[in-house]
Amino acid sequence: MTAGLESEHAPITDCFPATEGPLDRFELSGEDVTLFERQGFLGPINALNSEEVKDLRARLDAIGERIEHHRELLYEVEEAWLERPDEVVLHFLGAWRVDELFHDLAFHPGLTVPLAQLLGVERLRFWHDQVFWKPPLHPGVVPWHQDWSYWQRTTPENHITIHISLDDADEESGCLHFIPGSHRWGALPAASFGGDIDQLRAHLDEDQRAAFQPVATPLKAGQASIHHSSTVHGSFANRSNRPRRGVVLNFMGPDTRCTDAEAPLLQGCPLFAAGALVEGAFFPIVLDRSSS
Numbered sequence: 001m002t003a004g005l006e007s008e009h010a011p012i013t014d015c016f017p018a019t020e021g022p023l024d025r026f027e028l029s030g031e032d033v034t035l036f037e038r039q040g041f042l043g044p045i046n047a048l049n050s051e052e053v054k055d056l057r058a059r060l061d062a063i064g065e066r067i068e069h070h071r072e073l074l075y076e077v078e079e080a081w082l083e084r085p086d087e088v089v090l091h092f093l094g095a096w097r098v099d100e101l102f103h104d105l106a107f108h109p110g111l112t113v114p115l116a117q118l119l120g121v122e123r124l125r126f127w128h129d130q131v132f133w134k135p136p137l138h139p140g141v142v143p144w145h146q147d148w149s150y151w152q153r154t155t156p157e158n159h160i161t162i163h164i165s166l167d168d169a170d171e172e173s174g175c176l177h178f179i180p181g182s183h184r185w186g187a188l189p190a191a192s193f194g195g196d197i198d199q200l201r202a203h204l205d206e207d208q209r210a211a212f213q214p215v216a217t218p219l220k221a222g223q224a225s226i227h228h229s230s231t232v233h234g235s236f237a238n239r240s241n242r243p244r245r246g247v248v249l250n251f252m253g254p255d256t257r258c259t260d261a262e263a264p265l266l267q268g269c270p271l272f273a274a275g276a277l278v279e280g281a282f283f284p285i286v287l288d289r290s291s292s
């Protein structure tokens with residue numbers, strides 16, 4: 001197995017703020033926590049400055065230019081995109097194994113502190129990252145889905161997502177939309193990535209259909225939204241002449257266990273026994289406030 005940056009369990013560069021120093025400066029207000037609990041998402045919040053955005057864009061371009069080369073380290077490159085790149089959004093997992101800045105983003109206290117706070121944990125574990133890349137004037141959509149529907153080989157559900165925009169993302173360029181309150185709907189079937197945006201609607205009951213009122217969450221470059229792992233979200237095509245690149249980081253509680261001994265949780269990761277703690281090189285603790 002080719003080794004990437006996953007064995008480094010602390011920042012490699014000094015590009016982002018240090019995890020040392022008072023961490024409470026990154027905490028969310030009580031109102032924000034209440035809002036997140038009520039609607040299942042939060043945003044926009046300021047995550048990265050313009051220099052950090054510029055650097056990450058350059059790193060992303062470099063990965064994009066040599067995606068075939070990087071496939072060995074990336075956990076996954078969306079099959080449907082490989083088959084139909086002019087129709088499907090470029091989506092891949094595992095940039096943190098390939099690039100130092102993407103690696104260090106997972107340890108960024110401006111992200112990990114609020115996420116741990118919302119999960120109600122002192123120790124936060126990294127799950128994986130994702131990139132959603134819509135070129136200008138591209139018809140690709142992201143079908144309505146719950147992140148949790150893809151993660152059911154782990155338990156219990158105590159996962160959370162932050163979506164950082166590297167571009168000004170608005171309705172014209174296909175920004176993310178959320179369905180308020182859908183984090184209380186229970187687990188719904190997974191949608192197929194390269195398919196129709198509305199696949200999920202066939203599985204909703206009458207009340208859920210009535211409550212299906214998407215809320216657009218425009219983000220400026222460097223801003224982020226945070227969502228609960230069961231919040232239904234998705235996005236429409238990019239009708240603008242600007243790219244819309246989203247970098248997504250997924251985290252989980254420190255005591256998450258594996259329920260599937262048959263296949264690795266992510267391609268290239270070691271196999272876990274059923275019931276084993278999800279831990280080790282690929283799933284570092286990225287924040288530990290247990291002694292503070």
Ligand SMILES: O=C(O)CCC(=O)C(=O)O
Binds near residue numbers: 132175235246
């Ligand atoms: O970029 C998108 O439209 C989808 C992103 C997504 O599914 C996520 O942030 O969890």
